[in-house]
Amino acid sequence: MSFVSLDFALFMPLVFAIYWLLNKNVRVQNIFLLAVSYFFYGWWSWKYLSIVLFCSIVNYVAGLLMMKEDRHLARKAILIVCCVLSLGVLGIFKYYDFFVTSFVEAFSFFGVPLRAATLNLILPIGISFYTFHTLSYTIEVYRRKLEPTRDVVSFFLFVNIFPLAMAGPIERATNLLPQIYKRRTFDYALAVDGSRQILWGLFKKMVIADNCAPIVNDIFGNIAGYSGSTLVLGTVFFAFQLYCDFSGYSDMALGIGKLLGFKFLQNFNYPYFATSFSDYWKRNHISMTQWFMDYVYYPLVGKSDKLSYWNLCMIITFLLSGLWHGAAWTFVLWGLYQGIFIVISMNCTKSRKRFEKKYHLKDRLAWNFVKMAFTFALVCFGLVLFRAENITHAWEYISGIFSSSFFIYSHVTNSRLTLLLIGVFMLVEWFNRHKQHGLQIDNVKYPILRWIFYCALIIAIIEFSAENSQEFIYFQF
Amino acid sequence: MKKFIVKISLLLFLLLLLCFSGLFLPPTPHASQSLLFGELQKDSLLRYVESPRIIFVGGSNLSFGLNSQIIRDSLHLNPINTAIHAALGVKYMMDNTIQYIQKGDIVVLASEYTAFYREYDEASDELLRIVVDVNRSNIKLLSTKQLLNCLPHIPKFSLSKFNPIKYVVLTDLSFGVYGVHSFNQYGDAYKHWGLNRNKIIPMASLNNAKLNTEVIQGIKKFQSEVSAKGATLLVSFPVMQDISFKKSSEAIKKIEAQYIKNGFTILGTPERYMVPDSLLFDNTGHSTKEGADYRTQLLIEDLKSVLTHIAHYPE
Numbered sequence: 001m002s003f004v005s006l007d008f009a010l011f012m013p014l015v016f017a018i019y020w021l022l023n024k025n026v027r028v029q030n031i032f033l034l035a036v037s038y039f040f041y042g043w044w045s046w047k048y049l050s051i052v053l054f055c056s057i058v059n060y061v062a063g064l065l066m067m068k069e070d071r072h073l074a075r076k077a078i079l080i081v082c083c084v085l086s087l088g089v090l091g092i093f094k095y096y097d098f099f100v101t102s103f104v105e106a107f108s109f110f111g112v113p114l115r116a117a118t119l120n121l122i123l124p125i126g127i128s129f130y131t132f133h134t135l136s137y138t139i140e141v142y143r144r145k146l147e148p149t150r151d152v153v154s155f156f157l158f159v160n161i162f163p164l165a166m167a168g169p170i171e172r173a174t175n176l177l178p179q180i181y182k183r184r185t186f187d188y189a190l191a192v193d194g195s196r197q198i199l200w201g202l203f204k205k206m207v208i209a210d211n212c213a214p215i216v217n218d219i220f221g222n223i224a225g226y227s228g229s230t231l232v233l234g235t236v237f238f239a240f241q242l243y244c245d246f247s248g249y250s251d252m253a254l255g256i257g258k259l260l261g262f263k264f265l266q267n268f269n270y271p272y273f274a275t276s277f278s279d280y281w282k283r284n285h286i287s288m289t290q291w292f293m294d295y296v297y298y299p300l301v302g303k304s305d306k307l308s309y310w311n312l313c314m315i316i317t318f319l320l321s322g323l324w325h326g327a328a329w330t331f332v333l334w335g336l337y338q339g340i341f342i343v344i345s346m347n348c349t350k351s352r353k354r355f356e357k358k359y360h361l362k363d364r365l366a367w368n369f370v371k372m373a374f375t376f377a378l379v380c381f382g383l384v385l386f387r388a389e390n391i392t393h394a395w396e397y398i399s400g401i402f403s404s405s406f407f408i409y410s411h412v413t414n415s416r417l418t419l420l421l422i423g424v425f426m427l428v429e430w431f432n433r434h435k436q437h438g439l440q441i442d443n444v445k446y447p448i449l450r451w452i453f454y455c456a457l458i459i460a461i462i463e464f465s466a467e468n469s470q471e472f473i474y475f476q477f
Numbered sequence: 478m479k480k481f482i483v484k485i486s487l488l489l490f491l492l493l494l495l496c497f498s499g500l501f502l503p504p505t506p507h508a509s510q511s512l513l514f515g516e517l518q519k520d521s522l523l524r525y526v527e528s529p530r531i532i533f534v535g536g537s538n539l540s541f542g543l544n545s546q547i548i549r550d551s552l553h554l555n556p557i558n559t560a561i562h563a564a565l566g567v568k569y570m571m572d573n574t575i576q577y578i579q580k581g582d583i584v585v586l587a588s589e590y591t592a593f594y595r596e597y598d599e600a601s602d603e604l605l606r607i608v609v610d611v612n613r614s615n616i617k618l619l620s621t622k623q624l625l626n627c628l629p630h631i632p633k634f635s636l637s638k639f640n641p642i643k644y645v646v647l648t649d650l651s652f653g654v655y656g657v658h659s660f661n662q663y664g665d666a667y668k669h670w671g672l673n674r675n676k677i678i679p680m681a682s683l684n685n686a687k688l689n690t691e692v693i694q695g696i697k698k699f700q701s702e703v704s705a706k707g708a709t710l711l712v713s714f715p716v717m718q719d720i721s722f723k724k725s726s727e728a729i730k731k732i733e734a735q736y737i738k739n740g741f742t743i744l745g746t747p748e749r750y751m752v753p754d755s756l757l758f759d760n761t762g763h764s765t766k767e768g769a770d771y772r773t774q775l776l777i778e779d780l781k782s783v784l785t786h787i788a789h790y791p792e
Contacts, residue, residue, distance in 0.1 A: 006629065020478060186478045195485065218678055225678070451488075458492060462632040463640075 063148035098327030137173035169287035184261030194258025200439035201251030210466035212241035228406030277345035314338035499635020523577035536563025537763035538715035545663030558664030580707035601627035670766035674706035683728035744779035
């Protein structure tokens, strides 16, 4: 079930009403929430619910076993088995075909023909997200930073709570589990803020992302027919499509969480206002970046004090995060690109600061805009790899950009209105950049002005929403 | 909690009121110039044109892709081009046409390929506008599923009735390419004839989409209704840009195979109606004058080979 569907528009008010009717007993409320979460997931595929259950059971049992075990080696063995099982499921469904095909192609390249036995499995929706949910729990328990839970309902709910089930944010057990244990009371301010966040998420998804999608599909699908400058414009449209699609989903997930009394982790913090590449990754898909930092990068770095080794670890971490996104070489290269530029960005921080101090540029708005534009350009360029169907396609696209047609005036049919909408959207985000989301307008003094703004936004969603609604991009991961 | 529910309900009530009140307002001056209002002219052609008749049913590939005068001169039949817009859906097109079919009519259906890969009971802004603004009596033609599918289109449709721009007509659509007067006496779109061509952007491939056999069943039902009225149904293929055609060739083959399997009388092959960009006006299925003439000639050849077997065809 998608947040942007009639089914969900009927599902959510019903869940909200029953959920708060049951608020006298937190256990009953949690059982209800677990049931509706499974119903929500099962709406897509009942069969694949068994994988959610399998991952939940494995990690729940691992937690219990670690609770009873004090020996370090035994605890480590439990963690390893748990990781192998959880990541094994992810590996089979998401990466098996990719690795087998790559293996066969590599052998064919050296003249050794092999036959590939691929599985052609359908990727269970949200598998990358709930696998990381569960692993965060087991790793924290292993590190003794979290008490393992005996409460099976709470744990299973943590793994697959419906607002986060399809595309995150990747929650941490340390943040969410305590909220699940605790009795929740209806918080008017939180619910109002949640509703606003849902509205803002809908605007991002239905107006910006879905209007960018046909333009992006057209440009990426007909590279030869477009000038280099239009191909550049295509990456800009894709940057906004991707951001508004995913952050729109995250806003809706966080908003729904607030309606149910939960405070989920923030996933985006205006990434296109980042002034450097490292800043960008502190603001973009925060829950995933933080997960990779805590569970891949820091353990890899260990106690080493060598800068070159830190840089290598950073590149490896982002390479893996690229692979997390999708089983394709384009994603691996995209991850590598991110890793390289984040390392460059981090290593240039000191010299950049010296430069800013020398020329009194620090905190100058114009200088910040230059940095933002530069960072955005780097991000957009990398997104060619993210969007391309394969490496050849990406190469054709990049070659197209750097052709003589780069200097030809770019022209894309029906793109002016979308550009205008993006402009309005960015202005709203700019003025609210210090808030959690673009529609946190509680500082507006007169309620009537807020209501006018809500109505205007709803009318804009209706009037400008794209004809064909697109599936959320991150559902495929 | 109570305060929250009251406020949310109030907001939703206001929006619902706004949405549904638009359904009862007359069309805006801007909307009444659109080509959808051409349906009134086409329905009157179906009602009053005398036999022997040849009736063309389809989307804009037909409205933009036919020169009925040539058909009239070559086949000595009175042509009626009922095509307006593919978004109306093949079901609505057939349901509207069947009301006017007379004994001896020859009906040629050339539905867009995309129609076979979409829901049979699909709805669109255009369908909603035609049954609310243009011809309210046609609401009865819609199935329950179509009516339900229309629901998500109501907010956008209704809000347009409150849009001041739609009352202060900024562009005179009425005599433009997509206006109510863009059709000639046979129902062919002709206002674009002689105008400069636009760049043709290829269509996305249909090869990965799943063929909806419900559409074929719907056409079979239409065929039996046509036969019951003593008329004949022939199926043809839409004009399509060659690049787009090749991109979707597998999907198109499946449609042809379904036509053959279900025993329809087919005019030509899909490949015959594949055309280069030079014969297209502004999209993969809209022909220029030269394109329309070319397609009409092909259709006449295909019709001639079939019509001789039809008993009531006037020689």
